[in-house]
Amino acid sequence: TAANPNLTLYAVWDGTSTSFSTSSMQAMTPAICAAVKVGTSHSMTDSRGSTSYTVARLSDGRCWMTQNLRIINRTITSTDSDVSTSFTIPASALWTDELDMPHAYYNNNTTYGAYYNWYTATAGTGTQNLADSDATSSICPKGWRLPTGGGSGEFQALYNRGKSGWILNNGVIGLNGYWLGGTSSTTPGAAFFPAAGVVNSLNSTLVGDSNHGDYWSRTAYGTSYVYRLYFDGNNDGNIDPASASYYKYDGYSVRCIAR
Numbered sequence: 243t244a245a246n247p248n249l250t251l252y253a254v255w256d257g258t259s260t261s262f263s264t265s266s267m268q269a270m271t272p273a274i275c276a277a278v279k280v281g282t283s284h285s286m287t288d289s290r291g292s293t294s295y296t297v298a299r300l301s302d303g304r305c306w307m308t309q310n311l312r313i314i315n316r317t318i319t320s321t322d323s324d325v326s327t328s329f330t331i332p333a334s335a336l337w338t339d340e341l342d343m344p345h346a347y348y349n350n351n352t353t354y355g356a357y358y359n360w361y362t363a364t365a366g367t368g369t370q371n372l373a374d375s376d377a378t379s380s381i382c383p384k385g386w387r388l389p390t391g392g393g394s395g396e397f398q399a400l401y402n403r404g405k406s407g408w409i410l411n412n413g414v415i416g417l418n419g420y421w422l423g424g425t426s427s428t429t430p431g432a433a434f435f436p437a438a439g440v441v442n443s444l445n446s447t448l449v450g451d452s453n454h455g456d457y458w459s460r461t462a463y464g465t466s467y468v469y470r471l472y473f474d475g476n477n478d479g480n481i482d483p484a485s486a487s488y489y490k491y492d493g494y495s496v497r498c499i500a501r
Contacts, residue, residue: 255303256280267295268322270385270500275305283308283432288383290322297500300433301403304396305500308434310355313381314346318365324380324387324498329365331358331381339443339491341370347441347448347493354438354451357493360468363388363458370490373465380460382498389499391459391469393484396499400433401483435471441493448493456494470494 257277262284264274270286278284283298295309315333320326330344334356337345341361348356360368364377380388389396439451450456457471463486472485488494 257282257299262286262297267297267383268385270297270305270383272501275299275500278305288313290316290318290383298432300400302396302400304400306400306433307386307498308432310353310436310438311381311496311498312348312352312355314348314356318381320384322384323365324382324384325365326379329379329381331362336441336446336448337443337493338446339489341491345441345443345493349448351438351451353436355495357438357441357448358458358496359441359443359493360458360490363494363496364460368460368462368468368490371465372462375462377460377462380498381496386498386500388458388460388496389471391461391471391484392463392486395459395461395469395484397457397459397469397471397483401481435473435497437473438495443489443491443493456488456492457497458494462490466490471497 257279259278260282262278265286267286267288278299280299283296285294286297287294290313295307297305298308299305314331317328317330318325319328332344332346334346334348336347344362345359346356346362363381365379365381367379368377435455437452437455439449440456442449454474459469461469463469466489467486468490469484469486470488471483473481
């Protein structure tokens with residue numbers, strides 16, 4: 243509701259179509275999402291560089307990207323992105339713990355995607371001073387946005403609806419990591435959150451890839467932290483969809499949800 247942007251009421255009406263009526267991410271609408279059956283997957287193209295991602299309508303009734311965002315070195319606008327003014331996503335480079343400056347890193351791993359500090363993930367609206375509220379923009383495609391965080395957020399809602407499917411594929415954590423309802427991003431209805439690791443800005447390195455996953459929400463927790471989806475591959479079952487213990491200046495993965 244408008245009074246509480248973190249509160250989402252779910253009345254999941256299962257559509258009848260087994261395919262999305264568009265292959266353009268920028269053309270996604272709530273009606274297109276609602277028309278397909280839960281579990282339907284599809285490949286869509288992001289016009290910003292003609293990059294393709296798989297998307298699916300998941301068990302929470304929402305349409306999610308099922309691959310991590312990997313856009314870098316590009317100026318985005320309101321015609322193609324979840325912004326009200328233009329924003330420049332920087333080129334790939336590791337960084338130190340700077341706030342309110344754009345940073346991105348991509349090592350050409352299409353499964354893990356790119357890593358962004360929160361300022362970049364929110365297209366400059368997630369500033370150091372933003373506290374206990376949602377950033378208003380993101381680097382997601384037009385018609386998509388960052389999920390809400392916290393105990394009433396959309397990561398938590400997805401986890402609650404399908405938590406029996408959150409499993410660790412023992413022995414191949416380096417290949418697949420965690421997923422929800424399937425073993426790859428192309429499995430119908432699978433969320434597939436890979437253990438992409440994090441850019442540790444304190445020492446300017448990528449750490450934890452194939453070991454744990456960290457995914458930004460749009461919701462700040464105080465001035466220092468942001469709610470995130472977190473899971474640890476060293477501890478089978480250690481999944482926290484509403485973690486709020488990490489800093490805005492580190493580099494996390496981005497997964498977008500349709501509006």
